[in-house]
Amino acid sequence: DTEVTQTPKHLVMGMTNKKSLKCEQHMGHRAMYWYKQKAKKPPELMFVYSYEKLSINESVPSRFSPECPNSSLLNLHLHALQPEDSALYLCASSQGTRDTRVNTEAFFGQGTRLTVV
Amino acid sequence: AQKVTQAQTEISVVEKEDVTLDCVYETRDTTYYLFWYKQPPSGELVFLIRRNSFDEQNEISGRYSWNFQKSTSSFNFTITASQVVDSAVYFCALSGPSGGSNYKLTFGKGTLLTVNP
Numbered sequence: 693d694t695e696v697t698q699t700p701k702h703l704v705m706g707m708t709n710k711k712s713l714k715c716e717q718h719m720g721h722r723a724m725y726w727y728k729q730k731a732k733k734p735p736e737l738m739f740v741y742s743y744e745k746l747s748i749n750e751s752v753p754s755r756f757s758p759e760c761p762n763s764s765l766l767n768l769h770l771h772a773l774q775p776e777d778s779a780l781y782l783c784a785s786s787q788g789t790r791d792t793r794v795n796t797e798a799f800f801g802q803g804t805r806l807t808v809v
Numbered sequence: 810a811q812k813v814t815q816a817q818t819e820i821s822v823v824e825k826e827d828v829t830l831d832c833v834y835e836t837r838d839t840t841y842y843l844f845w846y847k848q849p850p851s852g853e854l855v856f857l858i859r860r861n862s863f864d865e866q867n868e869i870s871g872r873y874s875w876n877f878q879k880s881t882s883s884f885n886f887t888i889t890a891s892q893v894v895d896s897a898v899y900f901c902a903l904s905g906p907s908g909g910s911n912y913k914l915t916f917g918k919g920t921l922l923t924v925n926p
Binding site for chain 1: 855
């Protein structure tokens with residue numbers, strides 16, 4: 693099973709709303725990621741969690757707040773977003789390893805299409 | 810700094826034609842990994858292949874084949890006898906070894922492949 697599940701699939705929110713995106717994987721992966729993808733662009737890395745700890749924050753505005761409650765779950769809390777934050781938000785996971793000689797592929801979910809109005 | 814260039818923005822072919830998607834990369838790492846992902850209109854990024862920098866063997870998987878050449882820093886992808894279901898955006902991506910700041914995937918801009926019946 694190489695499935696990463698994201699909910700919801702679509703989300704429309706106002707600029708004053710608070711919402712959360714959820715991501716779940718049951719592959720035993722220890723690295724989980726949030727990417728943002730604008731139309732006709734490649735995905736851009738936002739956050740990386742490694743062994744449930746935040747290891748990379750790509751200078752993302754604080755209106756995006758990630759959370760990793762356990763090794764299977766990854767959340768992205770949204771607050772006071774702007775219309776330009778409208779995009780496809782992709783979650784991914786990979787095996788993750790402390791051995792710097794090893795890299796494994798990331799598996800992606802179907803994404804949440806977010807529209808900020 | 811890492812960089813991936815996919816010079817072909819869009820390719821259109823007729824079903825059963827062979828098509829090659831080009832990927833050229835730049836990195837200073839001696840150990841690195843190359844990937845191809847497929848993104849159909851549904852949005853999910855589908856993992857196709859991972860290749861490490863020490864393995865220059867070409868790979869074939871059904872109608873898909875990959876040609877990795879370190880001498881030209883290229884990792885090209887060929888679809889033989891294309892089918893309508895192959896229509897998607899294809900991303901080439903690059904990462905360094907896992908660990909620390911190297912969980913990042915650097916994506917090319919993608920190639921939109923349209924296979925017409």
